[in-house]
Structure formats: C-alpha cells, structure tokens
Amino acid sequence: MTPDRHDLAVIGAGLMGLSVALEARTRGMSVVILEAETCARHASSASAGGVRSLNRHPAEIALTRAALPLWEGLAYRLGRDCGFRRSGQIRVAEDAEAMQALEDRATAIAALGFDHERLVTRDELKARIPAIADHCLGALVVDDDGFADPLATAHAWRHANARAGVLIREHTRVMSLERSTAGLRLATAAGPIEAGCVVNTAGAWGDRIAGFAGDGMPVRTAALQMIVTARMPAFVDPVVGSQGRKLSLKQTAAGSVVIGGAYKGDVREGPDGPLRGVPRAGRAASNLANAVSLFPALRAARVTRIWAGLEGMTPDGLPYLGQSRTMPGLFHAFGFSAHGFALAPLIGPLMADLLEGKRNNHAIAPFAPGRFDSVGSV
Ligand SMILES: Cc1cc2nc3c(=O)[nH]c(=O)nc-3n(C[C@H](O)[C@H](O)[C@H](O)COP(=O)(O)OP(=O)(O)OC[C@H]3O[C@@H](n4cnc5c(N)ncnc54)[C@H](O)[C@@H]3O)c2cc1C
Known part of the structure; x- marks a missing residue:
C-alpha cells in the first residue's frame, strides 16, 4: 500500500495533540492526527479542568503563567466557548x-x-x-487562575482542527515507527503513513511510542x-x-x-x-x-x-517536552502527570517552535526527554 504523506503526523488526539496539530497547520504544515480511539477519550475529557499556576513545581511556573493569556483568547481562536473563567x-x-x-x-x-x-x-x-x-x-x-470545561474545550479544539484542514483519523492506532527516505514511517491499523516529522502526544501510552524509537522514557x-x-x-x-x-x-x-x-x-x-x-x-x-x-x-x-x-x-511529575535522542524528526510531549490541562494552549506553539527549529523564551531543559537516562540527561 502506498503511504499517505504529510509534513507532520501527531500521535494521540488528546488536548496536547489537538493543540500541536492546530498550531502546526496554522503555520502552513499539512497535518494528520492519528488517534487510537476517539478525540480526547482519555485524560483530556476526564480532567477536572483546573487552570492553575498556584503551587506549581518551580520548573512549570513560567509555562503556566505564559499559558494564562492564551486561555483568555482561546474561545476566540477556536471559535467556540471553552467555559474558561478566571475564578481564582x-x-x-x-x-x-x-x-x-x-x-x-x-x-x-x-x-x-x-x-x-x-x-x-x-x-x-x-x-x-x-x-x-x-x-x-x-x-x-x-x-487570575481559573478553570475551563474539559469537554467543551476538547470539542472546540477538535472542530477548529477540522475547519483548519487537519486530517483527523480516529480509531487509527499507531503500531510502529521507523525511519524512511521521506522522514518517518508509521504503521497504523489503517495502513502506512509517512511524515516529515512526528509528535508523540500519546499521554499514558507515550512511553510505548517513545519505545518504538528506542527512547526509554518512564511513565x-x-x-x-x-x-x-x-x-x-x-x-x-x-x-x-x-x-x-x-x-x-x-x-x-x-x-x-x-x-x-x-x-x-x-x-x-x-x-x-x-x-x-x-x-x-x-x-x-x-x-x-x-x-x-x-x-x-x-x-x-x-x-x-x-x-x-x-x-x-513521570517519575518527577514533570512532562517530557523535546526531541527524541535516537530518531531525528520525532518529538515528545507527554507525561503531564495530572496537571497538563492548564498548559494545553501553550503546548501547541511551544512544540511548533521546536519542529521549526525556532528559539523561544521557554526554559524547557527540566523537561528533557533524556533526563532519566542512566548516562545522564540530553
Ligand atoms: C481525573 C483527572 C483530573 C485532572 N485534572 C486536571 C486539572 O484540574 N488541571 C490540569 O491542569 N490537569 C488536570 N489533569 C491532567 C490533564 O487532564 C492531562 O495532563 C491532559 O489532559 C493530558 O492530555 P494528553 O493529550 O497528553 O493526554 P490524553 O488526553 O490522554 O491523550 C492521549 C491520546 O493518545 C491516544 N493514543 C495512545 N496510544 C496511541 C497510539 N498508539 N496511536 C494513536 N493514538 C494513541 C489515546 O487514545 C489518547 O486519546 C487531570 C487528569 C485527570 C485524569
């Protein structure tokens, strides 16, 4: 079977995958998002929806503070209400x-x-x-912290992706990942897909996707x-x-x-x-x-x-954000450890900058994918 080709394949359509896919599409990439079940079926719809910078790990404070203004504008950006309220x-x-x-x-x-x-x-x-x-x-x-409605937020992001031209493939589990001449090749239940780059936003299954590339990332x-x-x-x-x-x-x-x-x-x-x-x-x-x-x-x-x-x-309660050490073109954004909802609007732009090799002001060294390697972090 001839594989479909895209600039970017996103694995997992929780809020993180939906955020990354929409941002990459907005920046001009052709994007497919592959979801084993249905959009936001797991953590993203089960969430309490708290948008909290209060009592965060110091490494995450700057990110959560940067995400707050994005929450303020999210309904406008996605074209639907997300139930966000600055309740404190x-x-x-x-x-x-x-x-x-x-x-x-x-x-x-x-x-x-x-x-x-x-x-x-x-x-x-x-x-x-x-x-x-x-x-x-x-x-x-x-x-100025608050909360939003997780289901309304997930629906809004899903519809915005569809409107923007992101190809959303539900019931399409990624079963393996390898290098190919075009970049990376993914085997899915619905046939092969090729992509210039891949973002792993597979939540509690992120370690399995990382494992396809030989990245040991405990979850x-x-x-x-x-x-x-x-x-x-x-x-x-x-x-x-x-x-x-x-x-x-x-x-x-x-x-x-x-x-x-x-x-x-x-x-x-x-x-x-x-x-x-x-x-x-x-x-x-x-x-x-x-x-x-x-x-x-x-x-x-x-x-x-x-x-x-x-x-x-994750072992330290911080997410993995960054590029694979073993497979160029593969990027990880998973392991949000019970407090990722608040970060979702920021993860799209942050990961899209990494995909494009752009510098930004976010200090992401504490989230390095290789930080638990026995040889030291990368
Ligand atoms: C009960 C609960 C309450 C929470 N409350 C808060 C809160 O108040 N505030 C806060 O900030 N955070 C909260 N969180 C955390 C937050 O909801 C999560 O960190 C965030 O939703 C994670 O999103 P995600 O996209 O990484 O993961 P998910 O939403 O789990 O998405 C991952 C997706 O990947 C898919 N997938 C897995 N393997 C494959 C594969 N091989 N191929 C294709 N797709 C695959 C899965 O089916 C899934 O849909 C809470 C979480 C829970 C569970």
Missing part, C-alpha cells in the same frame, strides 16, 4: 502546620522572583468564601478519580484545594460541584496497554469526606457520577 484558585490551611507550609511556599516563590501567589488571612478567606469551615486559618491564592499510568454532584445553590467561586488534604473542588456555573484530589482507582489493562480507569467507591467516599470538612454544606450534596481517567505520570 485558593489553597487553604486547616491547621498551624499547613499555614506554616503555605508561608514557606510564599517565601520560596517570592525568592524565585514570582509574585502571583499571595497569602490571605483567616478573615480575608472568610470574606472571600463565607461558606468555608470556621477552622480554616488562611490560604495561598492566585487571583506510570494512574487512574485519577473525580466526583460530580447534582446542582446546588452557589456557595463557592474560586477553585479550592487544601494544603493538608487530597482535595480540589469547584462549582460550575450550572451549580454542580466537581470534586477531585488525585485519589486513584484501578487501571484495567488491555492488549495495547492501559484500557480504562475504574473508580473505587471507598476512595470516592474519602474524597467527599475531605470536601465536607471544608464545606459543611456539601453534606446535603447528591453525587451523580464518579469516574476515573488514565493519565501518564
């Missing part, structure tokens, strides 16, 4: 030890030259969120759990987390409360690797109990759905 994000201290940890964090971040995270007192916290439990002592906030799959309640009267505006507990909580414009906190369900394995996540009811109950501790009003909440989404977790 807030990390609450429930005891003196937690308050001390937040104060230490604020000092450390200020020493690095960042001023977006700010401590608030107990009184200011209560004034901002009257429904919060009385024992809370204060918090760390970022006022562990986690099935991260979420809970959503029936609509409730509005009681909280910002996204709320806790310094001492596993909790992240937000209320949507419709009134549902979306609760997460990195509780892990089970990973079901299939012949091609992780298949789906299965939530554990007992852990959902613990998650809910954490939420009730901060917001007693949630005792009356009715849970309508729990789910678990598969995410690729």
